[in-house]
Amino acid sequence: MSCPGRYSYHPNGDTTGDDGMLYGEYLMLDKLLTAQRPLSAYHGHAVHDEHLFIITHQAYELWFKQIIYELDSIRALFKRVVEETQSLEILKRLNRIVLILKILVDQVMILETMTPLDFMEFRDYLCPASGFQSLQFRLLENKLGVKQEHRVKYNQNYAKVFGNDEQAVKAIEKSESEPSLKELVERWLERTPGLENEGFNFWEKYKKAVNRFLEVKVGPEEFNDDNKDYRNQEYEKKREQFESVLDNRVHDALMSRGERRFSHKALQGAILITLYRDEPRFSQPHQILTLLMDIDSLITKWRYNHVIMVQRMIGSSQLGTGGSSGYQYLRSTLSDRYKVFVDLFNLSTFLVPRSFIPNLGLKIKNHLYSNTDWKTASEDCIQNNEEEKLDVKNF
Ligand code: HEM
Structure with a gap:
């Protein structure tokens, strides 16, 4: 029996025996829930906390995807001449990004329930994987308006990280050449x-x-x-x-x-x-400016929470799995040079x-x-x- 008004999606166009889609199919949970592969278990020495480590990173990547999705749509709205009716939609989406970022800032705490001793038990298996290779994080920074010349030296050369991944390099180049949110806000x-x-x-x-x-x-x-x-x-x-x-x-x-x-x-x-x-006419523009500062400020808070967690997990003198100086490198990214809307703060x-x-x-x-x-x-x-x-x- 099929639900009244239920729609089905058939990639191959086959509608025979059509009963529509169930929850798990719609969300493709077969893929999502089988995408956790603890390496410690594979090496015959399962470490309980590696599961949390993987889930946390995956949750971050999913939220990064949503933020980029919102950011692209906001940039498209700014590309047109912003009318009052559009600014309400811009406000709604910027606010959504802010709320997601608040969750991302707090999410660090969950991973901090893992102790350095637990982490040590599986850290070597993941080398050279590192959050440094998160393509979505770089796209997010570029689309907001972080410029290569403002990054600390270690972080300026993407070729080292994404050199073998042609698609990633293309996506990075595109994000650098398109007008960033900062540039569009500037024109507005x-x-x-x-x-x-x-x-x-x-x-x-x-x-x-x-x-x-x-x-x-x-x-x-x-x-x-x-x-x-x-x-x-x-x-x-x-x-x-x-x-x-x-x-x-x-x-x-x-x-x-x-x-x-x-x-x-x-x-x-x-x-x-x-x-x-x-x-009244400047009230929405003012709210937009406030939300832009919130975005910058929450990303800085995330960087701070992340670097504190890194120090707790690997100390301040061990190298990162991605090859940087670890804690020292991450601490240098807390500078105002990474704040896209620094002028609004000032x-x-x-x-x-x-x-x-x-x-x-x-x-x-x-x-x-x-x-x-x-x-x-x-x-x-x-x-x-x-x-x-x-x-x-x-x-
Ligand atoms: C035990 C937990 C973690 C440790 C010890 C850790 C360690 C590190 C280190 C040392 C770096 C510097 C690059 C390198 O590897 O040499 C780094 C970069 C990074 N990590 Fe983590 N990380 C942890 C959790 C996370 C989580 C949960 C995320 C969420 C996505 C994340 C995202 C990133 C990103 C995006 C960078 C690049 C930052 C930048 O270059 O500005 N990390 N991490």
Whole structure:
């Protein structure tokens, strides 16, 4: 008897005796559940914990697959001009990636129930296999936007790892040549409404606001108290920080050293979105920026949990089965160079207090509640100089 409305899939097109598919068939559990092959048992000395070791790695690879699937679809959405309706879908999928990564961070703990002594009993059997050869992990990094030149030296040469696997090399090359999520987000930020010189011209207003903030709040003329030296230093530091974003040349120098990743225009867009996140039109873009930081931050947490586990299992001086310096190599990947959205983390340096944020003016504000083209609003705004005036109050 067949279920009403049940669909069947027949790779060979044969529908005779059609009863549809059962749970195990649909999920191909025959393949999935027979794919665990502990090498210790094969060598005649079964080690109980090797089963957990295999299952954990397989579970990771399945989740990597899902993350890549979501990431590819998000990149496709960003490739088109992002409409408001699309940003909801982007948010949903980014959030899904974040939730999966949270599980991946915690999953390390399960494997930590294995002791170093247990691991030692089967570790030699797996050599030279290593997570270093996880193709999906590299694809994930590349698709997010980790660049070869930002990796630590040991990790820069894929040929050593995937050289004999033509398909893997092709997949890696493709992931490097396609626009990464970071590049697509950068282009999207560059188009942030409000950046146009002939319209709201956010950047000019922001510069003035920063100067007022530095003068009014931390200006040297106020420094006549006991902490004068300290406050002078604070002021200088703050001024330099703002200069790094206000002065294109400083920004470009930081970019060429890999310390900043977004173009100057994209950074302007990110600052604008962050300052005006309470405006309905910027609320979703702001959530997108927050989720991108969550992704970076969770991957860093995974790297950290993994490296701590590695130290617990093999100490800090044994080589990895993949041939690296092991713990030392992995520790070096915890650097900011592996953070794709590092600029978003540093945005807080460029914020000014709420009372210094340039006023949007009534016209622009009204347009932010509707879907009307921003440009029209900006043109109205030019005619309305009074409304557009910078509204900077002391606090
Ligand atoms: C007992 C548990 C584990 C140990 C001792 C261990 C050890 C290591 C070591 C030493 C490396 C450096 C490369 C090398 O082998 O020379 C490495 C890299 C790696 N491992 Fe593990 N690992 C463990 C569990 C896992 C798990 C559960 C995963 C999940 C997929 C994983 C994924 C990776 C990845 C993706 C890399 C490359 C990281 C990078 O190059 O940035 N490892 N692991």
